[in-house]
Amino acid sequence: MGGMTGSPARTGANLGGRPAATSAHKLAEVAQELFLDKGFSETSVDDIAAAAGVSGRTFFRYFATKADVLWINTPIELDRVREGLEAAPAGERYQDTLCLVVPTAYVHSPRERVWALQRAELVIREPAVQAPMSPHLADFRDVVAAFVARRLDCDPADMVPVAVSASALSATMTAHEYWVSHPSEDLPSLIERMLRLMLPRLDGV
Amino acid sequence: MGGMTGSPARTGANLGGRPAATSAHKLAEVAQELFLDKGFSETSVDDIAAAAGVSGRTFFRYFATKADVLWINTPIELDRVREGLEAAPAGERYQDTLCLVVPTAYVHSPRERVWALQRAELVIREPAVQAPMSPHLADFRDVVAAFVARRLDCDPADMVPVAVSASALSATMTAHEYWVSHPSEDLPSLIERMLRLMLPRLDGV
DNA sequence: CAGGTTATGTCAGCCACTGACAAAAGTAAA
DNA sequence: TTTACTTTTGTCAGTGGCTGACATAACCTG
Structure with missing residues (x-):
């Protein structure tokens, strides 16, 4: 089966809890820009997360690996x-x-x-x-x-x-x-x- | 175009220099045993190097990655x-x-x-x-x-x-x-x- | 014994990735 | 409004793969 793509999964109706500060698609979009600009290996996960306004740890709550962002x-x-x-x-x-x-x-x-x-x-x-x-x-x-x-x-x-x-x-x-x-x-x-x-x-x- | 497989390459005749403490084949053999015993991801590069009697840094003078040891x-x-x-x-x-x-x-x-x-x-x-x-x-x-x-x-x-x-x-x-x-x-x-x-x-x- | 050569060990460091835990920021019920 | 519950986020410490820099060990030749 594929990746995890969106681990913080809001299961159906919104029943409380802190709202997500980002999304898998947002992170993928930001990452895409950085990759096109600086290159894949020259872009760190922290770079992507910072550009999306979240911490590096949060990235890995949405994607299992840095490269998984390519296959969203x-x-x-x-x-x-x-x-x-x-x-x-x-x-x-x-x-x-x-x-x-x-x-x-x-x-x-x-x-x-x-x-x-x-x-x-x-x-x-x-x-x-x-x-x-x-x-x-x-x-x-x-x-x-x-x-x-x-x-x-x-x-x-x-x-x-x-x-x-x-x-x-x-x-x-x-x-x-x-x-x-x-x-x-x-x-x-x-x-x-x-x-x-x-x-x-x-x-x- | 394959790996590097034996970076410390004795180029032809032996004209001095410290002798190699190990070899690509020795490392591969030791690694193979450890992989069969503990598994691939449960075996660290330092484990392999230690079992071969060399430092971890030396391993990467013979193989570019941990997995390259499989394709010797x-x-x-x-x-x-x-x-x-x-x-x-x-x-x-x-x-x-x-x-x-x-x-x-x-x-x-x-x-x-x-x-x-x-x-x-x-x-x-x-x-x-x-x-x-x-x-x-x-x-x-x-x-x-x-x-x-x-x-x-x-x-x-x-x-x-x-x-x-x-x-x-x-x-x-x-x-x-x-x-x-x-x-x-x-x-x-x-x-x-x-x-x-x-x-x-x-x-x- | 000196000088050149080659491999090794040590060390500091980057980065991908993970587990644990506390804190933030919402919602629903009291 | 306060309380309780829920979900996400940030922080932190740590592992492991991998790299560059540099000193040192070990060997050979003269």
């Missing part, structure tokens, strides 16, 4: 992928469905693009960014594996769904990496091309 | 893969070559098996282990991409070699992950099956 939106994006896969016509070839649905999660507005590009570079370069990413990658694979297992009427833990979901993930990440060295290209179409190349053809299996 | 042998194994790919008959289908050569890098003697299994679990669970792994993964992909580019007479940075090398890596890692939850299976054959499933068929591309 991914659960929502993944939900869109999941819904897209569930809504796809059952007759469609599974590869076509994936090639159609997965890239839609990575369409960015021009202003988002700058941030997405820097984040992709960080994923490649910074070990501290790669480490806490794996739960999100696992979530992605789980969604794809569940979709494939449904189509093939088998267990998601079988080799085929596992292989397909790993391929889909690898294609997506490889497309991102390719995008970093070719920033003028369109990321969603890069992802689609990588998926077409890398998704297993299940005819003879 | 991978450059050699990768060399074997590279040589195997170079020696393969040119007429063979590229997928057959990869399915034949890659798994050979992961045949373990019974005693190595225990260690390899624990290391595979660490790769899945411990973020601190995943982080410094990426240079090694990049090396692996470079070797495969170079091989494919040679076969297809194109640039290793083109989409096809990039996609194939990413698939080969993903298949290898997925096989390891599958192995962890099915330890009785044979790792090399798992890798081969995953490669057969995941390697792109380049007929129509």
Whole structure:
């Protein structure tokens, strides 16, 4: 499962208690600015917290690690992928469905693009960014594996769904990496091309 | 491009200087024992250094990070893969070559098996282990991409070699992950099956 | 024995991250 | 308004990974 993203969780109705001085999104926004300005490793957690007007300890009540601030939106994006896969016509070839649905999660507005590009570079370069990413990658694979297992009427833990979901993930990440060295290209179409190349053809299996 | 693995590098002939009190392999061996005994995160770098009879600072003269001690042998194994790919008959289908050569890098003697299994679990669970792994993964992909580019007479940075090398890596890692939850299976054959499933068929591309 | 070389130990320090606890700032009931 | 309860925040001390600076130990050559 993903991070913790918002530990001080106001559970439903407001029944007293000190109001939160910040929020996960506020911290993520501030961090994003600092990262774009000074760089990831040059920005300390205390810098982020200070810029958000809270103490350093509070940051870790909202995010488990410094890098988790990069993935605050991914659960929502993944939900869109999941819904897209569930809504796809059952007759469609599974590869076509994936090639159609997965890239839609990575369409960015021009202003988002700058941030997405820097984040992709960080994923490649910074070990501290790669480490806490794996739960999100696992979530992605789980969604794809569940979709494939449904189509093939088998267990998601079988080799085929596992292989397909790993391929889909690898294609997506490889497309991102390719995008970093070719920033003028369109990321969603890069992802689609990588998926077409890398998704297993299940005819003879 | 891997780690540093042996910073105090005696460059050729011995022309004086204090003799090394330890070695990268000695540290790796001691660390391996401690990891198997107490666990990775429960073992501090100072523990390893103390068990090897050196100071904690010295450890970091041999390894850039605590986890790098796990990958001390991978450059050699990768060399074997590279040589195997170079020696393969040119007429063979590229997928057959990869399915034949890659798994050979992961045949373990019974005693190595225990260690390899624990290391595979660490790769899945411990973020601190995943982080410094990426240079090694990049090396692996470079070797495969170079091989494919040679076969297809194109640039290793083109989409096809990039996609194939990413698939080969993903298949290898997925096989390891599958192995962890099915330890009785044979790792090399798992890798081969995953490669057969995941390697792109380049007929129509 | 002197001079050059290489590795090591010590020390101070940064930063990510954590547990414990007290204090702040709200709300609801008395 | 006072009291009690709730939730978040700040402070503080501490661990552990990791680094730079510097002195010193140990070896070789002359």
